Amino acid sequence: MKPSQRQLYAERIERVVQHVEDLTFEGRAPTLAELAGVAAMSEFHFHRIFRLMTGETVGEAVRRIRLARTLPSLAAAGTITQAAGASGYATPQGFARALRRQAGTSASAARGGAETLESLAAQLRSPPPGATAPALSVEIVSVDPFRLLAIRNVGDYAELNGSYTRLFDLVLAQIPMKDLRGIYGVPHDDPRFTPAEACRCDCALAVGSAGRPTGELAELHLGGGSHARLRHLGCYDDMPASIDRLYAATLLQADCEIGSAPAFVHYLDDPEEVAEAELRADIYLPLA
Numbered sequence: 001m002k003p004s005q006r007q008l009y010a011e012r013i014e015r016v017v018q019h020v021e022d023l024t025f026e027g028r029a030p031t032l033a034e035l036a037g038v039a040a041m042s043e044f045h046f047h048r049i050f051r052l053m054t055g056e057t058v059g060e061a062v063r064r065i066r067l068a069r070t071l072p073s074l075a076a077a078g079t080i081t082q083a084a085g086a087s088g089y090a091t092p093q094g095f096a097r098a099l100r101r102q103a104g105t106s107a108s109a110a111r112g113g114a115e116t117l118e119s120l121a122a123q124l125r126s127p128p129p130g131a132t133a134p135a136l137s138v139e140i141v142s143v144d145p146f147r148l149l150a151i152r153n154v155g156d157y158a159e160l161n162g163s164y165t166r167l168f169d170l171v172l173a174q175i176p177m178k179d180l181r182g183i184y185g186v187p188h189d190d191p192r193f194t195p196a197e198a199c200r201c202d203c204a205l206a207v208g209s210a211g212r213p214t215g216e217l218a219e220l221h222l223g224g225g226s227h228a229r230l231r232h233l234g235c236y237d238d239m240p241a242s243i244d245r246l247y248a249a250t251l252l253q254a255d256c257e258i259g260s261a262p263a264f265v266h267y268l269d270d271p272e273e274v275a276e277a278e279l280r281a282d283i284y285l286p287l288a
Contacts, residue, residue: 005255006053012039013053020062024069032058044188044262052247057193138230138249140256143223143284148184149211150204150220156196157187158237161271163203166216174211181206183267184222190240222264227284228256232265235276239265239283246283259286 019038023030035058036046050058149171153163164183171180186202204220213219228250232242243263250256268280 005251005257008257009049009053009251012041013050015039016050017054017061017065020065021069024062024066030062041258042260042262045258045260047193048190048243048247049251049258051193052244052251059193138228138246138254140254140287141227141229141284142225143227145221145224146181146206147208148204148206148220148222149213149217150184150186150202151216151218153201153203154197155199157191157199157201158196160185160201160203163201167203167205170215170217171205171207171211175207179207179210181208185265185267186220186222186262187239187243187265188262190243192240222261223284224261224286225259226287228254228287229285230283232281232283233277234279236267236271236279236281239281243283246285250285250287257288259288261286 016035016039019035020030032043032047035050036043039046039050041049047058050061054061056064149167151163151167151170153160182205184204184206186204188200188202189198191199202218202220204222211217228246230242230246230249232239246263247258250258263283263285266282266284268282269278271279
């Protein structure tokens with residue numbers, strides 16, 4: 001029987017977890033790009049699929065595994081300071097807080113004996129439950145390739161309106177309004193887990209063959225081939241949760257393999273003209 005996409009992606013994530021454990025044993029911290037390479041995924045998709053499959057972010061998994069690896073340092077002959085150093089924490093206090101958060105116990109209590117330490121290590125080696133397939137209607141659609149002009153916004157997604165205003169000014173200085181074919185966004189980061197000042201989003205306008213990239217304007221190409229599509233309804237600030245649901249439904253419900261290109265959003269309504277509860281946007285996830 002052909003394995004499901006969930007099984008195939010689970011195998012990729014298991015390779016990543018093993019790689020993190022190996023690097024932790026060597027005392028080296030992995031980079032996101034390195035782990036994405038181990039999983040044979042783009043960075044854009046990797047951190048989202050990892051969290052979907054494991055129930056935790058990549059950073060949380062790395063910290064959990066490092067804690068598990070350094071618990072032997074809490075044996076009777078060791079000290080909390082030694083364990084903190086081995087796990088990469090700058091202070092014993094930081095290590096103690098992490099241990100309580102991850103395992104629900106204090107560093108002192110964890111030193112209660114070999115049996116206690118082994119139980120805690122087993123707990124820390126096991127990730128929380130992953131996601132289950134949501135009951136969603138995800139469409140599989142064919143999207144023709146299309147061309148856009150875009151600017152990259154780095155910063156709080158709540159301030160994207162300013163970037164879109166600047167984008168319209170730059171594009172409409174070249175072409176008439178009638179040549180615009182849609183408003184799009186390519187959110188590269190999840191604002192729930194990435195600091196607001198580091199969040200990247202490509203704000204884009206579909207322009208067909210009109211206009212040219214110049215100065216801040218860059219040329220993007222999206223679409224081409226099959227995509228999973230989900231309609232988001234409501235405030236655009238809530239888009240990350242809908243993106244999660246699209247990933248989950250695509251992998252766990254539709255059993256489709258995700259392509260390497262990033263997901264993108266087609267904004268159908270203007271927040272200045274449509275009530276927040278009635279805003280619509282279509283999210284597209286490229287398929288392999």
